[in-house]
Amino acid sequence: MEDFKIHNTLTGNKEVFKPIKAESVTMYVCGPTVYGEPHLGHARPAITFDILFRYLKFLGYKVRYVRNITDVGHLLNDADEGGDKIGEKAKALQLEPMEVAHFYTKKYHESMYKLNVDNPSIEPTASGHMIEQIEMIKKIIDNGFAYEVNGSVYFDVVKYNETNNYGILSRRKIEDLMDNSRELDGQSDKKNPVDFALWKKASPEHIMRWPSPWGNGFPGWHLECSTMSCKYLGEEFDIHGGGMDLVFPHHEAEIAQCCAANKKQAAKYWMHNNMITISGQKMGKSLGNFITLDEFFNGTHDKLEQAYHPMVIRFFLLQAHYRSTIDFSNDALQAAEKGLIRLFNAIKTLNDLSPKDKSTIDISSFKSKCDEAMNDDLNTPIVLSYLFDMVKIINSTKEGKHDLSGEDIEQFQKIFDKYAITIFGLCNSEEDNNASDLDGLMSLILEIRDQSKENKDWATADKIRDGLNNLNIEIKDTKDGATWSYKK
RNA sequence: GGUCGGAUGGCCGAGUGGCUAGGCAGUGGUCUGCAAAACCAUCUACACCGGUUCGAAUCCGGUUCCGACCUCCA
Structure with a gap:
């Protein structure tokens, strides 16, 4: 069989796909943040990687496909000033935050079903993996790549970059990143502007919170994907996918976290779909x-x-x-x-x-x-x-x-x-509705209409056609006889 | 401002040096009681300015425009 080639963001080239284990494929794709209605931006990665999932299965691989649900702390699309949107929405509606997350998870699933997107093998939630996330943070601290400040834990990018390559995926240079970071408002706890949070202390009004060795708080947003991909697919797996907008910082940070914790770069192939x-x-x-x-x-x-x-x-x-x-x-x-x-x-x-x-x-x-x-x-x-x-x-x-x-x-x-x-x-x-019940009825009606047409009784023929049309059923006369279908 | 990617005919959208992408629309036909649909055939292109080459949508340089990321946060 011919080689299957995929574009790997890590190398910038199309490469022949060779899974780590010959017979099976492990893939992870960043799923939705369930703070609002599913939109077009959710459809593209879901469908892109659904095609990949289906194709790999067709090729005979046993595929384990993990797509997460992010239900911890959120941000609205654009022109919005950050903040924990699930929490805010929950407060406004007087709901438990998980009610909000669950509501939109259900909406997402409904839309994916309509789009005929196959269910992934596992669909883990960030909130369901707090223990694993905390363990991973501990490991990164133990390995010397993270530090705690005032109940928050940050990833030490500068230190990491001394022995690793921060920017390996997005091809960014740490110096450029440092230069580009605008002057920070002084209250940041971070050693360097390029550092990112592994654990954030929850302010008193922050209602989504979990206990941890560093106090009540919530995990940083890159962490869940590293944790869950590692848990279900192993420290090294085949494919990691997502939208191009996630290349930096999200996926770059994932690689850093995995290398810092496990000394393994997580995925072999990184695939990114473009935007809409x-x-x-x-x-x-x-x-x-x-x-x-x-x-x-x-x-x-x-x-x-x-x-x-x-x-x-x-x-x-x-x-x-x-x-x-x-x-x-x-x-x-x-x-x-x-x-x-x-x-x-x-x-x-x-x-x-x-x-x-x-x-x-x-x-x-x-x-x-x-x-x-x-x-x-x-x-x-x-x-x-x-x-x-x-x-x-x-x-x-x-x-x-x-x-x-x-x-x-x-x-x-x-x-x-x-x-x-x-x-x-x-x-x-x-073909997906129960049209068969109607088939007999419709063929009888069309037969009557055909007879009218043979008798050149156009009034009756047109009455049937127009009447059905009003019932949202469209009649088309073709060479091989009349056909009917529901109007869209 | 920095990094990266893009600009294809009326609309989408493939294509990386020479050979018709494809879909939709348009045009011309076929079918037809009428209508609708369907079917066949077919036209229009490579953002702009230079350069390389026997030959460029495709390579190189510049210009303009567009997008993603560059931030606390998912």
């Missing part, structure tokens, strides 16, 4: 283009001209490579919607094609071309372009311009099944 813009702008509350996933699914946002099915969002994301930025707009999404429908119509058409003795067109290269694109750092847009080339062949075959043998039809079915369904997870929305 909306009509060319970044998404932000202050710009009025902050759109939640529910709003996409329901079409309930001023900027949206219509609702978009979760599969349209998923398909749209796959039309771009994961390391490119992607721009959302109504035009682009509507184009994606039509393309997706075309793809699925062709899959249906393929299943109805009557096989001929011999094919009049050579389709033998499609499988390897698709595989090659997928193996080239998950180039989903190229795979899709080949699938659409196949769509064209299927449609022309239906029109009688080509013949396809039974073998070739089966080959096409296999490719669509592998890519469209198994790996890309683009399930056909029309």
Whole structure:
């Protein structure tokens, strides 16, 4: 089999993927911070790494995929001045902070389900791993890379950098980082501005807090990922993923923590998905283009001209490579919607094609071309372009311009099944409801309408069509008879 | 301001030196009681200015614009 190559941020190159253990793959992806409604920014990494997860499984690996839930202390998206947002929200609503976290965790899961994102193998929470986090801090202190000040513990980046490379992932130099740190307000406890918190003392009004050897407080935000990846995947594992915005400082700090505690660099491959813009702008509350996933699914946002099915969002994301930025707009999404429908119509058409003795067109290269694109750092847009080339062949075959043998039809079915369904997870929305109950009824109605048409009783035929239309059922007359479907 | 990445046809979006990416829209056809849909064919490109090369969207330099990160905090 051909080599599967992935882009490794650590080296800046595409590398052949070779797991530490030949048969199994361990991967960790930074999950959501559950302080608010899931939005588009959550969809991209979830879907990117879902594709990777599915592909690795398809390749025959036993995959353990850990994606965390961060439910400890939070920050709102932009134009907000930090602070513990779960705590603040909880106070405002008179809720226990965990009620807030749990509410949004549930929302996140619902959205992921709609997007057909497979569940990770383990989905640990930061709050459920306080003991492990405290133990890791102790270990880092014991190894001399952290210090305690006034009930908080900080990672000593300068000391660490003497024997390690802080900046190995983000290619930053510590001197530049020192230079760039603006003059700090004097009350910082940190020895150096580049140091980061492993444990923060909780101020009296801070309601999310846990006991520790250093007093009541809460863990620093980089720590949970190091702790939980280590607990479930080991000190060394295969892939660590997340958004590009996390490269620095989050993932850089993770590497530092793991090296400081275990002398191991955690992941072998670091993969990062690029960001999303909306009509060319970044998404932000202050710009009025902050759109939640529910709003996409329901079409309930001023900027949206219509609702978009979760599969349209998923398909749209796959039309771009994961390391490119992607721009959302109504035009682009509507184009994606039509393309997706075309793809699925062709899959249906393929299943109805009557096989001929011999094919009049050579389709033998499609499988390897698709595989090659997928193996080239998950180039989903190229795979899709080949699938659409196949769509064209299927449609022309239906029109009688080509013949396809039974073998070739089966080959096409296999490719669509592998890519469209198994790996890309683009399930056909029309098939997931209980339409079968209605089938008999609808075929009876359409039969009556066909008879009216034969009798040139257009009034009755149109009445049926218009009446069903008002019931949200669309009738289309095709060469092979009328079809019906729910309107989107 | 610093570091890094990007700028492709009406809209998205692949593509790293010569060969049609693909989707949507547009245009022309086919089908059709009407409507809608569907199908086929097909046009428009590589931000700007220089340079390297037989040849550049692709390499090099500069310019403009855009994005991410650079901070307490996830």
